[in-house]
Amino acid sequence: MMNFIIVSVFWNKHINLKYQNEKGEINMETLEAISTRRSVRKFTDKEISKEIIDKLLKAAMNAPSAGNQQPWHFMVIDEKSILEEIPKVSLYAPMAKEASAAIVICGDPSLEKYPGFWVQDCSAATQNILLAAHDLGIGAVWSGIYPLEDKVKGYRDLLGIPEKIFPLSVVIMGYPLEVPKPIERFKSERIKYNKWV
Numbered sequence: 684m685m686n687f688i689i690v691s692v693f694w695n696k697h698i699n700l701k702y703q704n705e706k707g708e709i710n711m712e713t714l715e716a717i718s719t720r721r722s723v724r725k726f727t728d729k730e731i732s733k734e735i736i737d738k739l740l741k742a743a744m745n746a747p748s749a750g751n752q753q754p755w756h757f758m759v760i761d762e763k764s765i766l767e768e769i770p771k772v773s774l775y776a777p778m779a780k781e782a783s784a785a786i787v788i789c790g791d792p793s794l795e796k797y798p799g800f801w802v803q804d805c806s807a808a809t810q811n812i813l814l815a816a817h818d819l820g821i822g823a824v825w826s827g828i829y830p831l832e833d834k835v836k837g838y839r840d841l842l843g844i845p846e847k848i849f850p851l852s853v854v855i856m857g858y859p860l861e862v863p864k865p866i867e868r869f870k871s872e873r874i875k876y877n878k879w880v
Contacts, residue, residue: 716814719865723822724778726857731783735819736761739786742815748804750796755805758787758842758850765841769853772837776826776855783857786812787838790829790849802829805851812854822859827852 711719740757748754760766761784769779779785788809790801809825816823828834829851838850 711818713814716818720814720817721863721865722824723857723859723862724824724855725860726778726781726783726822727860728781729783729858731761731821731856731858735821736784736786738819739812739815739821742811743786743788743808746804746807746811748807749800752794752796753804754791754794754801755808756789756791756848757808758789758844760785760787760842768841769855772841773826773828773834773853776853778824779826779853779855781857782855785853785855787828787842787844787853788812788851789844790851791847792849793847801849802851809852809854816854816856820858821856822862823854823856825852825854 736759740759743755743757744753760769766779766782766785769785770777788805790805792798792801795801813823813825828838829849835850838844838853839846839848842850844850
């Protein structure tokens with residue numbers, strides 16, 4: 684019983700602390716990041732550093748995955764000429780022309796232990812990138828690719844992605860020119876407890 688009390692006190696104290704990084708900077712708490720993150724589609728021309736891109740990729744790779752198989756690959760796009768081609772592949776991604784960078788999240792079914800779960804695994808990685816970007820002051824938007832065959836083929840052709848690899852999503856990012864205000868999305872009528880009645 685004593686061990687439980689000590690662990691409980693430590694855990695309660697720990698979860699109430701804000702994360703402090705290696706430079707001593709205090710970043711936002713998880714719930715704050717989740718509730719204030721919005722899709723950003725307008726960017727300044729400021730470049731995103733490799734250091735920040737690496738942090739986003741580390742966040743992505745910390746996502747949960749089925750059987751901890753991590754069936755993903757990430758393609759970083761920071762060449763302006765390629766970013767400007769993205770809207771030709773996806774009409775819903777015109778913001779890529781103004782972006783500083785993009786990360787294409789790809790699934791690799793050959794790395795799976797449980798077939799078919801790569802979509803969920805790569806979606807979790809995508810969300811981690813979005814939250815980490817927001818925490819670091821980067822504006823970002825998720826643009827879907829898979830399962831639309833024309834988009835999958837378009838990104839494969841544009842980026843030289845092998846046939847056995849499936850691009851799931853692309854996170855388009857840059858320093859925000861404007862940030863939409865947070866909105867309340869909680870809907871109690873969408874919640875069921877124990878049984879659907």
